[in-house]
Amino acid sequence: MSMQEQFDAFAQVANNPAAQLKKYKAEGRKAIGVMPYYAPEELVFAADMVPMGMWGTNDKNIKEAKEYCASFYCSLAQLDLEMLLDGTLDDLDGVIMTVLCDTLRPMSQNIRVAMDKLGKMPTIFLAHPQNRRPEYGIQYTISQYNNVKEQLEEIAGKKITDEALKEAIKVYNRSREERRRFVKLAGEHPEAVSAVNRSAVLKASYFMLKDEYTDKLTALNDELEKLPASDWNGVRIVTSGIICDNPDLLQILDDNKIAIAMDDVAHESRSFRTDVPEDDDPMRALAQQFADQDYDVLLYDEASAKNRRAEYVCDLVRDSKAQGVVVFMENFCDPEEMEYPSLRQEFDKQNIRHIRLGIDHQMRDFGQAKTALQAFADVLADEMA
Structure with a gap:
């Protein structure tokens, strides 16, 4: 299978989750x-x-969800509900709802x-703690994950054993490694x-069993590693935000x-x-992984006064030579x-060019995004010249 055929196979999954x-x-x-x-x-x-x-969808309008949602809810959340209401996701046997x-x-x-x-699928409520790193935070996360585990067992009609969970952790760690x-x-x-x-390629991971997905990604990665050194003469950027998966918008970058x-x-x-740590206690290992998460706008940062997340993004720019x-x-x-002013402050401090684009599913x-990105590319190219 050629490299383009591999890309097409991932796109087929990413664009057709139903x-x-x-x-x-x-x-x-x-x-x-x-x-x-x-x-x-x-x-x-x-x-x-x-x-x-x-994670929402790019090809639906919000209709039925308006009965339940305030108008200022983001489109991602509203479209998740829309798909649950209009029958798109009727094949699901349950939903895990996070509340960060x-x-x-x-x-x-x-x-x-x-x-x-509507008498549809069961819903599983999951509340993560913000104080996730202290022992009491880890214990709270474990208690929440145990609640999720019990409800999943009821839906599956079988127990989730420690052995099965340890194997799942290995499968997911391998997938994370290959995606990185x-x-x-x-x-x-x-x-x-x-x-x-x-x-x-990255979006397809949300709609495939991880072992199946990772095998295909490993094959693609092996082909990419065989390529000669890049002769790229365009500009390079770091992207930041919650989501940017619209092919029409991304095509502007390529063009x-x-x-x-x-x-x-x-x-x-x-x-x-x-x-996830591959420890003897898999439930604690899952909780520890959440405690180890960092540099995210939705996660409490004990050292937030230091603007650590903005510094992290700037480090990505330097390390990737963007x-x-x-x-x-x-x-x-x-x-x-609310976070953007601190990001902008750090970008200005470190002389890193940036633009902000408001997006919506x-x-x-x-048209406006195209004009802004074209101008941004020209500025970056001139500075490289």
Whole structure:
């Protein structure tokens, strides 16, 4: 299989999650929807069920969800509910709802009410602690994960054994390792990995069993490693934000020779940069992984006065030899909007060029984004000359 055929295979999954879900259901598997983010998918996998990521969609309008949602909820959350209401996700056997932001908290209850009212799938509530690193935080996370585990066992009709969970952790750690490897190789070979293809490869991971996905990704990574040194003559950027997976928007980057050297995107690298310890107590190991997560706008930072997250993004720019940053800011996302001034302050302090683009799953016209990205690429290219 050629490299382009491998990219096309990932894109087929990324762009058709409903078809992928039906495929697994036809195989007799149960499937659990997993809302963003930091949910312990390993528990679903260990129960011999399929985790299906829920990160909104680029091809639906919000209609039925308006009955339950305030107008200022982000489109990602509203579209998750829309798909649950309109039948798109009726093949799911349950949903795990995380509540790390002020939108997801009430949204979780909106979903629970809606699913109960319609007699649809069971909903599993997961509340992470913000004080996640002290022992009491780890114990709270374990208690929450045990609640999730018990409800998954009820749906699966089987117990999740420590042995199965340990094996699931190994499968997921291997997947995270290969995705980190892919991101690095994609940054080194932008002539071979377009922004559109890069996104499709990473997005497909949310709709495939991780062992199946990782085997395919390993084969692609092996091909990328054989490539000669890159002759890329465009500009290189770091992307930051919650999500940026719209092919029409990413095509603008490709059309203007803007390569993604590295990302700080929740939908992408943030989701796989931290492994789970492979310890004797797998539940504690999962809780420890959450405690080890860092540099995220939704996570409490004891040292936030030092602007550590902004410094981290700047370090990504230097380490990846990028020339600037594109901040993709989800519209109506309060945490991102409140964080932006500190990001901008640090970018200015370290003389790093950046632009901020407001994005939304409901966007259909990218004219303004195209103009802004073209101008940004020209500025970066002139500075490189």
